[in-house]
Amino acid sequence: METIPVKDLLPIPELTAARRLLVVQPHPDDAEVGAGATIAKLARDGAAIACLTVTDGRLGTEDPAVDPAELVRIRRREGEESARILGVAETYWLDFPDGGIMDPAQVRARITRVLRQFKPDALMVNDPWLPYEAHPDHRAVGLAALEACLFSGFPHYCPEQLKEEGLAPHKVDQVALYLSAYPNTYVDVTATWDLKLEALRRHQSQFNPGMLELLSFYLAAKAREQAQGRGFEMAEAFKVLTPTHLHCFEEAWRV
Numbered sequence: 001m002e003t004i005p006v007k008d009l010l011p012i013p014e015l016t017a018a019r020r021l022l023v024v025q026p027h028p029d030d031a032e033v034g035a036g037a038t039i040a041k042l043a044r045d046g047a048a049i050a051c052l053t054v055t056d057g058r059l060g061t062e063d064p065a066v067d068p069a070e071l072v073r074i075r076r077r078e079g080e081e082s083a084r085i086l087g088v089a090e091t092y093w094l095d096f097p098d099g100g101i102m103d104p105a106q107v108r109a110r111i112t113r114v115l116r117q118f119k120p121d122a123l124m125v126n127d128p129w130l131p132y133e134a135h136p137d138h139r140a141v142g143l144a145a146l147e148a149c150l151f152s153g154f155p156h157y158c159p160e161q162l163k164e165e166g167l168a169p170h171k172v173d174q175v176a177l178y179l180s181a182y183p184n185t186y187v188d189v190t191a192t193w194d195l196k197l198e199a200l201r202r203h204q205s206q207f208n209p210g211m212l213e214l215l216s217f218y219l220a221a222k223a224r225e226q227a228q229g230r231g232f233e234m235a236e237a238f239k240v241l242t243p244t245h246l247h248c249f250e251e252a253w254r255v
């Protein structure tokens with residue numbers, strides 16, 4: 001009998017086959033930076049896409065004259081405009097305070113509610129295991145979203161969502177981690193690269209023209225490098241796994 005390496009026992013799903021995608025981001029603009037061109041590609045190919053932003057983005061300025069409450073309003077507007085450009089049909093805003101204290105169980109439950117409402121077959125979120133990631137919101141949100149993917153199918157997890165809100169347990173088929181140091185999936189985003197840049201331009205409160213130019217240059221260089229040898233020009237990279245990989249599966253880091 002042919003021996004199959006343990007790491008190959010559980011196949012990696014095809015991200016571009018996702019028909020309903022929930023994109024989760026810690027702050028308005030993270031998903032555009034990490035996955036904007038892939039989101040636009042999936043939307044263009046007919047997938048239904050929702051974007052859930054966990055924090056309100058109130059810390060996103062170095063200017064003491066900026067009013068945080070006003071910044072929250074500006075960033076919401078920028079996020080809605082950016083979502084429209086990428087073809088995101090629905091947006092959810094959880095409004096946890098940017099950089100504040102987040103109760104992990106509460107964040108997990110709130111993301112679970114959206115999973116049960118929108119019923120995606122794929123969830124996309126930033127990789128919480130990115131080495132050297134110092135931002136607590138990124139670590140917390142990445143983990144909470146993946147925890148939600150483990151629990152959202154259990155009828156006895158947050159049962160009030162089922163009894164009082166009429167929702168049903170729902171489980172995703174795959175998770176796709178953007179901003180990952182261990183990618184296993186490279187999406188050809190050559191045709192939608194300009195939409196990613198157009199979406200990033202909407203986040204004027206975050207990127208002045210000089211910063212935007214620098215960011216665009218860096219992202220394009222990275223996309224070309226990630227596409228090298230694959231027969232296309234620009235790629236966005238993801239770590240794609242199934243929820244099964246996310247618990248007691250020691251090979252997950254190397255599949």
Ligand SMILES: [Zn+2]
Binds near residue numbers: 026027030138
């Ligand atoms: Zn962020």
